[in-house]
Amino acid sequence: MRNYSKQREVIVEVLRSTDTHPTVQWVYEKCREKLPKISLGTVYRNLTELKKDGDVLELSVGDGFQHYDGDVKEHMHFYCHNCGTILDCEMPKNNLKDFLQNKLNCEVNLSGYVFSGLCSSCINLNG
């Protein structure tokens, strides 16, 4: 990975250090704890470069924000449309809906593009 600027290093570090699939704004704020003068544009530009190079993954869940994932091995995500949590999910090998239902303990709604529904804690809150 070509990584010669301190800013890019920090951005990658921040992404690698979480499994929360953060927004650009969150990454920016975390970076500023280490580099108080880093600019938002730099975060955007580097994330775009890193995505292009295959070093990070960009996720669109439909909440109006792009999300980023420092884990680039092939896997899926589940988005809870109630609390906004994004969960990692291994590739299913068999019936997808049953798989997700058992694996994540979620009410999966496969309509549309995105795996989304209610995560287990939101089910408990609403039930």
Place this chain on the structure above:
Amino acid sequence: MRNYSKQREVIVEVLRSTDTHPTVQWVYEKCREKLPKISLGTVYRNLTELKKDGDVLELSVGDGFQHYDGDVKEHMHFYCHNCGTILDCEMPKNNLKDFLQNKLNCEVNLSGYVFSGLCSSCINLNG
């Protein structure tokens, strides 16, 4: 379906008459062919209402636009990140990746949220 305004009727008609998963702008322009004075805000508001009522589906593919689908039976979509085409796809019953590969004749990339990759015509163009 509660549908008493002419505008909402036309919006639904437009969505039902295509399988292209259009953007709001496209719906707006189609509606203006029938109702030249319809406003963009009306299209947005009605699409939001229709979505809330379960009469249309909203799709986020990550291209910066919301897309809408008048077909609300449970099904999936495949998004070609080269040409932007959105294809319908029945619920797979078995191994998902193999299924999509065979069914759509696409190079599927399941990383991230969205089924996306190259559609068959884009594979031919690039190969």
Place this chain on the structure above:
DNA sequence: GTAAAAAGTAGTAACGATTACTATTTTGAG
């Protein structure tokens, strides 16, 4: 080492899809 070229950055302005707002029109119950 040094100088010029190339790439990256901070800060700010601009963009554009979406949402909010307002005055006006349409709808529907009594």
Place this chain on the structure above:
DNA sequence: CTCAAAATAGTAATCGTTACTACTTTTTAC
């Protein structure tokens, strides 16, 4: 018909993202 509630057209505002500019850092060539 009448009047309140709901919808609309048109426009302004919002805000995540992108573009731009002057400046700094890194790389390359000598």
